Amino acid sequence: MFVESVLFIAFPYVAVTLAIAVTLFRYFTDRFSYSTQSSQFLEGRALFWGSVPWHYGILIILLAHVVAFLFQDAWAALVADQTTLYSLELIGLSLAIAAMLGLSVLLIRRLRSSRVLVVTSTMDWILLVALLAQVALGIWSALFFRWGSDWFLFTAAPWLESLITFQPDTSFVVSLPWVVKLHMLGGFAIVAIFPFTRLVHVITVPITYLWRPYQVVVWYRRSR
């Protein structure tokens, strides 16, 4: 009981608090460190085959997680249809496998390219392994505990809601298989290490580029 409280109540709160506080602290005290730390300049070919499937795969899957949680009723209606459910799971699984393959390419690339190895920090390794484990656990859940896009509505979703509304209730998740539990905890683990890694580049996604004018002129003596 105590262990469950620590893992499924205390840990998520600590992780989110860390993520918000440290991300802000780092942004306002050490903004220079906010960078993707891209290594494409040192090695481009393998990066393409790793980075592109990884990013597109994981972004779409993450988006699906978030959308499904935010619009549960609509999502429930959607997966009530068997064909839709099968299709969604199949698409999700393929994207997850693409992401996993991409991530593996990136990991092997870091090990094999002596140039890229030079610019790899300990935190980079921790992050890579954490992400790889998280995606692997997700794929495992999808393969062996079928139709997660349906049963999450009665397990993970109410648990997360209970956390958000500050009425934590672990009863929704305690009886889940350990692989699924690890996937949930893994998510919060990544949230916790988020501000200590290069992952912070996620929040600086340059969406404003779409509407800013091409040219930027900065004046010191007048404001316009």
Add this chain to the structure above:
Amino acid sequence: MDVRSQVSMVFHLDKCIGCHTCSIACKNIWTDRKGTEYMWWNNVETKPGTGYPTMWEDQNKYKGGWQLDEKELDEPDPKKRKLKLKLQKKWGALGNIFANPNLPTLDDYYEPWTYDYENLFTAALSEEQPTARAISLITGKPMEIEAGPNWDDDLGGSPVYAANDPNLEHVTEEEKAQLSEIERVVFFYLPRICNHCLNPACVGACPAGAIYKRGEDGVVLIGQDKCRAWRMCISGCPYKKTYFNWGTGKSEKCILCYPRLESGQPPACFHSCVGRIRYLGLLFYDADKIQEVASASPEDLVEAQRSAILDPNDPEVQAGARKNGITDTMIEAAKNSPVYKFVKVWNLALPLHSEYRTVPMLFYVPPMLPVLAKVNENGKYDSARDFPEGLAPLMSALERNRVPITYLASLFSAGNESIVESVYKKLIAVRVFMRAQRAGDVPDSEVQQALENAGTTAEEVQAIFQLTSLPTYEERFVIPPMAREQAVDETTGVYAHKASAGFGFRKAPARRF
């Protein structure tokens, strides 16, 4: 009319001896750090040649600069034409952000190295001489040297390297053969720094909006706190003058030594130039015209850029300048600007590759290249016998120019040969005129003809000669007082914080430990 000022530059290529002193001065000040070893914010390349990074002029490879679609060129009014980045649309920037397909990698520049000098001292006694192996400055491991920052310097390996120069595209086979004729092989040097363009493509390509142009002096800078290594500026700049610091994960570029400029000194590469080829001064331009200039038809690009540059002696321009906060001392500096004379008054200095449509503000006086020196047995010119058509051709007659006009037009006038030709006519007039003055062996009729040909006068020619051959330090570098203390005052209000933070600090200096 929106009058703005720009610290602009002229490089006089006839005077460049290719000594690389500028490059070294720059490197010692700015790029001797980890992650920047391979960067040469200032570099000197041999032309014809492929330059640094290799083939930087090949925009089919790197997609730098701006472009106008065919159908845009059908629109007669340049103001209505729509420019777009050659690299990608704005959505493309987000789509390609995970792997930029047009990014040059380290091997397109070269892998920086040092030598294992220590081995020369510590090697064990042996039959062979100890060697100092090349050590990569990136991995720290022994490496094979395959390229360097000036791999085709002085046409080294020209059939292999220089033959790939994109500017040779329109040069005929006959002219190519003439270029590389044994013992008469011809080349010149092209020193390059950031052009601090009016329509910079690096700024346009940066997804993070980290790159900006300073309003007061036009210097283009990369905000290091805002750069997120999305890498688009590196492909976006057609001159490949933004570089990726692989250590910090930030882009860096030439800053025109703004800390030096602000304290009244010319940039280090200008200051150290042995041939004194570099001129620096203010240009006033009409910011409302930038779009129109950048969208001009290829043959009009140079003329359009000249038309956007304003006369600092014109009272109307001066009034516009004052309205935009340009001080009287800056207006004075603009009047004395050597750049204004070379670019606008004499029409001698041309922008490099204006077809990239970034409106570069570094201008080049194209090189005359070998005088047709032909010495007879006595070691003297016998003009009557060797040059029956008169002495003027001796001074590099245009028809006998060793570097094809097509090649020079490809570099300096977006292919418009008449612009390059008129520059050369004037340069020839200066030579003929001064030869007559100094040596007195050119008949007056030939001098008059040369002047007429170039559409110039004796006074102008003398002024050109003076600023080309005998300029003082103060004439070459007219650096306006930047009055940065006013700028700081107005933005941070030093007195507002005086009681709490002392002078100049934005927040109170605190003891942290």
